[in-house]
Amino acid sequence: MNSDKITKIVLFSVSFIILFIAGGMVFSLVGGAIPSFKTFGLGFITSSQWDPTEGKESYGALPFIAGTLITSFAALIISFPLSFATSLFLGEYYRNTRVAKVLGTMVDLLAGIPSIVYGLWGFYVLRPFLIDIGFENQGFGVFTSSLVLAIMIIPYATSLSNEIISMVPNDLKEAAYSLGSTRYEVIMHVTVPAARSGIFAGYILSFGRALGETMAVTMLIGNANIIPDSLFSTGNTMASVIANQFGEADGLKLSALISIGLLLFVITGIVNGIGKLIIKKMN
């Protein structure tokens, strides 16, 4: 056998293992989710009742789906101006300068901080601060979690957009300059449009990250199993209810938690799919 063939076989089997693991996960999630979907049907997704009391058990995932989507969207909106400005600064205005290198490293560092540390910071620093300035009453809820989530996802959007922005061909930009464009016009009419699919991919990535974030959110959202009725209301997310409750769960409740895991998997898949579709359209 020649080395080419061996390489091919090795690569094929390694990729196959990944496919096998992902498939196995879906399989076991679906298997575990069957009892709760059998009991509640599609009502599991639309019901906002989460009652684990013995004898009148009833589970619905709507509060958690709502909590997850609301916190993640809010985080995306809050993080957008910050990460967009930073990526322009790094990739366009101060490209290849010392300042950009230091700042870029700091942004990457943000991505490396464990989420429990963000949670602690949110709990002991940000929350009391929000109460002190009179912005919040108790400090637990959707707003505080979204704020911390926003900071957590900044590096994902920033790094990718920055990379793409600095890859926009100089020829394009020089052509625009030679036509008399100002720097602002070049950015708005050349750089950003040329890099938009990459920038967009960065935000999809960070949104996906926000969807699955667990620890920091658990510490700040208040873990009340209700649909948040305002930005300052408490709530709960899909990842956080699983982390909180699987320990003592059995029977139908365990199945309900696994179903939420499956739904989270599906939602993440849909978000990625939509993202890919939009990127394709843009190109």
Place this chain on the structure above:
Amino acid sequence: MRAIISVLVLAVLFTACQNSAKKTEKSSGEKVSLTAAGATFPLPFYNLVFKNYTESKGTLVTYGGIGSGGGIRSLTDKVVDFGATDAYLEDKQLAEMPAPVVHIPTCLGAVVIAYNLPGVDELKLSDELLEKIFLGEITKWNDPQIAANNAGLKLPAKDILFVHRSDGSGTTHIFSDYMTKISTKWAEKVGTGKSLNWPVGMGAKGNPGVVGTISQTEGAIGYVGSEFAFSQKIQMAKVQNSKGEYVLPTIASVSAAAKGSIPDDTRIMLTNSSDPESYPISGFTWIILYKEQSYNGRSLAQAEETVKLLDWLVSTEAQAEAANVNYAPLTEDAAAKAKAILRSITYDGKAILN
């Protein structure tokens, strides 16, 4: 094909040999190690006494704090020598176990009502106040109903924030069992369980999460396991017991909850005890094991060591350690009943202890 079969046969033979080798080693009584898992509530107590036991008797005891539910599951699956739980098995659960199971009470704990109101000490809570605060009917600390029960206390005009557990817990079970006993409204709307459909408030993970949230938030109130609350600097409310007395949770008042009559199988929730000195939100924690110890090829030595350890655990020597880690020791009556149950445990039909 023949090659595969012969490999399989060899493998089976090999494991069989190994098994029998293990068995002889065990029955010769050389070294037996015990494995157990279950409730996290008594974990500090078990860690301390099992370590002492290993040091003095040489038997290694490993206890995994995986939660009461996990303890029951592990015993059902027969992967541990004994399990531990904060809620006794109901008749239905007992019937579902693969073999008869007995309960051994090991110590008492309580659920403390902790709060954060600077300058407001010795808050007194009646049944009615507990019901209304935890159902969300009273929302301000300066509510006249709280003031009427607490003459002389300066109550602020702050919102009440109820902090409950976000994870399933035996602590929640004891708390809700008490609430169900004192309030029909609670019984109807919420009920008893390890996790509940909470009418108000926010959740925090574990006792440390609840205490952390309360101590960080002025106006917060919540329930915390005594084993954790006693080791923290936190305000605790006096709770009215069934004799109308307001009692602060202490080792003595928790122990007093077990002074009433206890059934022979010790399966009783001690909440709302009739003893006038008792703190009303108290309860046993149990170790559960099979009544017939000869199962899954367990050796006699393994069974003997299991029962001996538990017999020592309810002895005065081990019980004296309880208070050091903030648990209340068993009353004499409870310890005597536990010993009687241990003497009913058999190996191949013969009593192990006598």
